[in-house]
Amino acid sequence: MDVRQHLRSALETALVDTALEVCPETISVERPANPEHGDWSTNIALATAKRAGRKPRELAEALAARLNAVLPTHVESVEVAGAGFINFCLSPSWLHETLRFVVAAGTQGFARSRIGAGRSVNIEYVSANPTGPLHAGHGRWAAYGDSLARLFEHCGYAVTREFYVNDRGKQTQLFGESLAARKAGEDPPEGGYLGEYISEWAEDMPADADPVEWGLQRAHQDQLEVLASMNARFDYWASEKGLVDSGAVEEILNTLDELGYVYILEGATWLRTTQFGDSQDRVLIKSDGQPTYFLPDIAYHHQKYSRGELLIDILGADHHGYVSRMSAALQMLGHPAGHYEALIGQHVTVLQDGRKARLAKRAGKMVQARELVELAGADVARLTFLLQSIDTTQTIDVDLVVAESNENPVYYVQYANARVHSLARRARQRQVALRPLQKVDLSLLTHQRELALLRVLSELPNTVERAMRARAPHQVTTWSRECAAALHGFWHDCPILRDDVDEQLCQARLWLSEATRIGLSVGLGLLGVSAPESM
RNA sequence: GCCCCCGUAGCUCAGUGGAUAGAGCGUCGGUUUCCUAAACCGUGCGUCGCAGGUUCGAUUCCUGCCGGGGGCGCCA
Numbered sequence: 001m002d003v004r005q006h007l008r009s010a011l012e013t014a015l016v017d018t019a020l021e022v023c024p025e026t027i028s029v030e031r032p033a034n035p036e037h038g039d040w041s042t043n044i045a046l047a048t049a050k051r052a053g054r055k056p057r058e059l060a061e062a063l064a065a066r067l068n069a070v071l072p073t074h075v076e077s078v079e080v081a082g083a084g085f086i087n088f089c090l091s092p093s094w095l096h097e098t099l100r101f102v103v104a105a106g107t108q109g110f111a112r113s114r115i116g117a118g119r120s121v122n123i124e125y126v127s128a129n130p131t132g133p134l135h136a137g138h139g140r141w142a143a144y145g146d147s148l149a150r151l152f153e154h155c156g157y158a159v160t161r162e163f164y165v166n167d168r169g170k171q172t173q174l175f176g177e178s179l180a181a182r183k184a185g186e187d188p189p190e191g192g193y194l195g196e197y198i199s200e201w202a203e204d205m206p207a208d209a210d211p212v213e214w215g216l217q218r219a220h221q222d223q224l225e226v227l228a229s230m231n232a233r234f235d236y237w238a239s240e241k242g243l244v245d246s247g248a249v250e251e252i253l254n255t256l257d258e259l260g261y262v263y264i265l266e267g268a269t270w271l272r273t274t275q276f277g278d279s280q281d282r283v284l285i286k287s288d289g290q291p292t293y294f295l296p297d298i299a300y301h302h303q304k305y306s307r308g309e310l311l312i313d314i315l316g317a318d319h320h321g322y323v324s325r326m327s328a329a330l331q332m333l334g335h336p337a338g339h340y341e342a343l344i345g346q347h348v349t350v351l352q353d354g355r356k357a358r359l360a361k362r363a364g365k366m367v368q369a370r371e372l373v374e375l376a377g378a379d380v381a382r383l384t385f386l387l388q389s390i391d392t393t394q395t396i397d398v399d400l401v402v403a404e405s406n407e408n409p410v411y412y413v414q415y416a417n418a419r420v421h422s423l424a425r426r427a428r429q430r431q432v433a434l435r436p437l438q439k440v441d442l443s444l445l446t447h448q449r450e451l452a453l454l455r456v457l458s459e460l461p462n463t464v465e466r467a468m469r470a471r472a473p474h475q476v477t478t479w480s481r482e483c484a485a486a487l488h489g490f491w492h493d494c495p496i497l498r499d500d501v502d503e504q505l506c507q508a509r510l511w512l513s514e515a516t517r518i519g520l521s522v523g524l525g526l527l528g529v530s531a532p533e534s535m
Numbered sequence: 536g537c538c539c540c541c542g543u544a545g546c547u548c549a550g551u552g553g554a555u556a557g558a559g560c561g562u563c564g565g566u567u568u569c570c571u572a573a574a575c576c577g578u579g580c581g582u583c584g585c586a587g588g589u590u591c592g593a594u595u596c597c598u599g600c601c602g603g604g605g606g607c608g609c610c611a
Contacts, residue, residue: 028551028552028553030551030553032553032554033553033554033555033556033557034554034555036554036555037554041553041554043552043553043592046553046591046592047552047591049591050591056591081554082553082554083553083554083591083592084591085553085554129611166611169611170610170611171610171611266609267609268609269609270609279537279538279607280607282609283608283609284609285609286609287609288609290609292608292609292610292611293610293611294611297611316605317539317540317604317605317606318605318606319606319611320538320539320540320605320606320607321538321539321605321606321607322606322611323539324538344539344540344605345540346539346540346541346604346605347604347605349604387547387548387549388547388548388549389541389548389549390540391540391541392540392541392548393540393541393603393604393605395547404560406573407559407560407573409559411573412559412573412574414573415571415573415574416574418571418573419570419571419574422570422571423570423571425570426570426571427570430570462551466551470551474549475549477549478549478550478558481549481558481559482558485558488574488575489574489575489576491570491571491574491575492566492572492574492575492576493575495569495570496570497569497570498569498570499569500569513570534571535571535573
């Protein structure tokens with residue numbers, strides 16, 4: 001049940017009945033911050049008064065009178081307040097109905113949306129160079145990208161998760177040469193990789209191995225392990241080398257040339273990206289005959305459309321300038337502008353020993369994602385990355401995260417989940433059988449804590465859809481924390497299995513706990529964080 | 536110089552154009568004969584960076600400025 005929709009249609013009817021000709025496309029119904037303003041509120045009178053040529057307050061009064069004449073289900077009263085707000089006061093029965101709705105949907109169905117049905121999206125994330133381990137910053141994209149994918153899936157989209165492996169080119173060569181040099185007991189070449197891991201890996205490398213081939217495999221394996229430990233999945237690993245070898249890159253160059261977007265200047269081959277809003281044209285093939293990173297990347301993105309109608313790239317802030325040229329190239333190839341979306345995440349600053357740690361692979365020491373996961377745990381690492389918006393730079397003090405991992409919000413949420421499971425176990429131990437929900441009197445749930453918890457649960461479907469639209473998984477984190485807080489409050493103030501609790505009330509509360517289990521399970525699942533049954 | 540992100544409580548951060556802007560941490564104090572105290576409750580004098588604008592209404596949208604971060608390569 002969607003109470004918003006319920007109130008919206010009631011308002012629509014009232015608008016028609018008051019013969020108001022101006023009907024807005026969207027009627028905003030929201031939860032007021034102040035409980036004195038009722039359970040739900042709408043600004044419709046304020047929003048449409050001018051166009052309707054009436055005073056807001058007067059219009060609100062007219063609508064309220066209509067609604068009060070025949071009260072919609074669950075609505076106890078409709079009042080006008082302030083400049084022209086219409087406030088709805090609802091009977092707790094709407095929350096009791098929410099509980100039945102949550103239980104009926106279960107962990108598989110609750111808070112799912114159909115808005116993505118029949119649509120597909122391709123999400124490329126992390127895509128770190130296969131020349132070393134993932135650093136802590138990559139962890140942010142792993143957590144974010146995977147959770148975003150889960151959100152899309154929950155909203156009905158067919159999702160493909162991709163990782164683009166840049167397994168050819170100059171960096172790959174330098175990487176191989178650095179490994180070979182360390183193997184021979186020498187220093188890496190000019191511009192090579194200086195990280196400690198190069199020496200460690202070189203030791204493991206067989207003498208007869210091809211340093212590039214072996215190194216790429218080693219790095220890929222290392223990255224795959226860490227990503228798996230963080231619960232970040234991938235459906236498709238795209239190889240740049242494979243793409244080049246297949247001739248797809250040459251083909252795309254010919255296509256762009258035939259379309260008239262390619263020209264040669266000073267020995268280099270250029271693409272007229274300025275025709276599609278880029279600030280300058282870009283080089284496809286350097287004057288030394290080597291393609292830039294850009295050219296195979298165009299071919300790659302073009303191909304990706306066979307694996308999703310909407311392409312989403314998750315990129316770090318340092319790649320911001322890259323977006324307009326890719327967008328331009330894809331439009332040249334006939335892909336509508338809205339079918340390519342680059343989500344730019346701000347950087348992660350890692351503090352270790354109170355100092356900023358280097359994140360560059362080529363420079364010496366760096367904080368690896370692996371370290372973070374091993375020190376803090378996968379759940380802590382993952383939720384830490386999903387605490388805040390990717391529009392903000394995130395500072396992770398490794399020592400603090402590890403030292404205070406017990407105070408990490410993830411435990412607050414997981415503990416709520418553990419309590420719910422603990423309750424079910426105790427109920428079984430005490431031979432308290434859970435009766436079918438149809439036979440339980442939910443109207444006994446009247447305590448403020450019970451109603452608050454139900455209100456939070458009722459918000460999850462809306463939160464999921466909003467978070468998907470905003471590409472903001474952290475909104476699910478915020479919801480999960482609120483849900484846990486509501487559960488802890490309920491737990492503290494509302495005894496369930498105690499001897500002095502009425503048997504009917506006990507049943508109702510057990511079902512509320514069960515609904516909470518479902519909500520937390522969905523929330524944590526979207527975040528890729530485990531939901532332990534005991535702690 | 537141009538482009539992107541940020542600026543909200545001591546700190547870290549939420550915040551869908553709405554009414555009295557919220558959490559966590561930290562501070563100080565309280566709660567357990569009872570289902571897990573990894574919990575709960577109380578305790579906050581905030582120029583929502585500054586100045587304009589749009590609006591019935593702006594922390595939210597627009598413009599300019601200030602401050603912090605990132606980008607402006609025939610690197611990836």
